[in-house]
Amino acid sequence: MPKKLRLGILGGGGDSLIGVLHRVASQINDNYEIVGAVFNPDFKLNKEFAREIDVPLNRIYEDFDTFIEEEMKLPENERIQVCSVLTPNFLHFPMALKLLENGFHVICEKPMTTSLDEAKILQKAHKKAGTVFALTHTYTGYPMVRQMREMIKAGALGKIHKVDAVYYQGWINTIIHDKKKRSSVWRLDPKKAGISSCIGDIGVHAFNMVEYTTGLKVKSILSDFNYLYKDNKMDVDGTVLIRMAEHVKGVIRSSQVATGEENGLAIAIYGEKAAFRWEQENPNFLYVLSDTKPTQVYKPGHAYNSNLSLDGTKLPAGHPEGIFDSMANIYLGTAKAIRGEDYNDGEFPTMTDGVRGMNFIEGTVASHKQGNVWIALD
Numbered sequence: 320m321p322k323k324l325r326l327g328i329l330g331g332g333g334d335s336l337i338g339v340l341h342r343v344a345s346q347i348n349d350n351y352e353i354v355g356a357v358f359n360p361d362f363k364l365n366k367e368f369a370r371e372i373d374v375p376l377n378r379i380y381e382d383f384d385t386f387i388e389e390e391m392k393l394p395e396n397e398r399i400q401v402c403s404v405l406t407p408n409f410l411h412f413p414m415a416l417k418l419l420e421n422g423f424h425v426i427c428e429k430p431m432t433t434s435l436d437e438a439k440i441l442q443k444a445h446k447k448a449g450t451v452f453a454l455t456h457t458y459t460g461y462p463m464v465r466q467m468r469e470m471i472k473a474g475a476l477g478k479i480h481k482v483d484a485v486y487y488q489g490w491i492n493t494i495i496h497d498k499k500k501r502s503s504v505w506r507l508d509p510k511k512a513g514i515s516s517c518i519g520d521i522g523v524h525a526f527n528m529v530e531y532t533t534g535l536k537v538k539s540i541l542s543d544f545n546y547l548y549k550d551n552k553m554d555v556d557g558t559v560l561i562r563m564a565e566h567v568k569g570v571i572r573s574s575q576v577a578t579g580e581e582n583g584l585a586i587a588i589y590g591e592k593a594a595f596r597w598e599q600e601n602p603n604f605l606y607v608l609s610d611t612k613p614t615q616v617y618k619p620g621h622a623y624n625s626n627l628s629l630d631g632t633k634l635p636a637g638h639p640e641g642i643f644d645s646m647a648n649i650y651l652g653t654a655k656a657i658r659g660e661d662y663n664d665g666e667f668p669t670m671t672d673g674v675r676g677m678n679f680i681e682g683t684v685a686s687h688k689q690g691n692v693w694i695a696l697d
């Protein structure tokens with residue numbers, strides 16, 4: 320059997336932000352071949368882009384329904400096996416649902432859907448399909464994030480007291496103050512983005528990072544949003560207090576109007592024995608803080624790291640790897656799962672993370688709208 324999985328792509332055209340990350344990541348470990356796509360809703364642009372990146376035109380489809388119809392006519396050993404959904408948010412649910420109902424494996428961008436109800440429907444469909452579903456919370460693929468998770472699991476921090484996760488970007492500051500500009504961005508359009516901009520787009524990554532690294536569940540939240548303008552329906556800044564247990568508390572701070580910030584995702588986790596500090600913009604350094612010893616710095620590729628972390632590096636220590644590699648690790652774990660090979664828990668975010676994420680997004684919106692009250696998550 321050929322090693323490479325037949326990959327389809329929906330969205331992620333030449334005009335997109337995230338398409339290149341998925342395309343490159345899918346190639347890094349030699350596990351996938353892109354054989355079909357709807358990169359763009361405009362068929363002409365779709366074909367032009369396929370030509371540009373050398374994807375054969377015979378399986379570049381006019382739209383998603385045609386994609387499904389034509390692929391289902393092919394014998395199973397030729398049909399696309401796994402499909403990446405990289406469109407704006409509102410299309411994730413209908414596309415992922417139909418893919419699952421037709422027996423495809425799915426790699427889906429976050430936020431998984433636009434509502435918790437949709438997420439639960441998708442979860443049922445996934446259970447019925449029995450195929451693999453991966454959600455691309457990209458940052459969980461970094462070796463040092465995986466190292467934090469494994470060290471916390473092994474008790475390196477002792478009892479955790481406090482978690483502080485931040486995701487600050489500034490790009491909406493250049494858009495939000497001009498009425499015309501702000502109505503042209505899909506992330507600020509509830510019909511395309513769902514009920515939240517800042518929390519839905521980036522706060523949810525920070526939330527996932529908190530649960531992924533600590534292994535704890537956020538039980539309740541209280542949020543305060545900023546919309547900046549009365550006619551803007553979408554949060555562009557949100558601070559969320561989180562409670563994970565009676566004595567484990569924290570905060571998720573997220574903003575798209577943190578002027579000058581680029582992709583500032585960072586997490587600090589404080590425990591009775593030690594603390595971790597990690598920043599996405601310098602992903603190869605994991606700081607371990609102590610009350611009694613000098614600060615230690617863990618780096619990828621060294622034998623002292625966990626298997627989960629080492630599985631995510633390809634070159635010897637000192638050869639910096641970055642966001643393409645992080646996403647590639649998610650694609651790698653997904654490929655193992657599709658082939659029925661052994662893989663570690665934590666190699667890729669799952670349907671459960673998607674449902675949790677939607678629970679969080681809806682909870683933060685409800686908390687803000689009800690006057691900044693505590694809301695319990697499921």
Ligand SMILES: NC(=O)c1ccc[n+]([C@@H]2O[C@H](COP(=O)([O-])OP(=O)(O)OC[C@H]3O[C@@H](n4cnc5c(N)ncnc54)[C@H](O)[C@@H]3O)[C@@H](O)[C@H]2O)c1
Nearest residue numbers: 330331332335336337357358359360405406408428429457
């Ligand atoms: N994991 C991450 O870190 C990360 C980062 C950025 C974006 N994202 C997510 O990725 C998704 C896409 O974001 P983006 O910034 O790339 O958006 P974008 O607007 O830059 O690109 C969207 C792409 O989808 C295509 N598209 C739109 N409608 C389509 C349709 N009906 N059929 C096929 N293609 C269609 C567009 O032509 C475009 O190529 C969003 O859900 C976003 O939340 C995730």
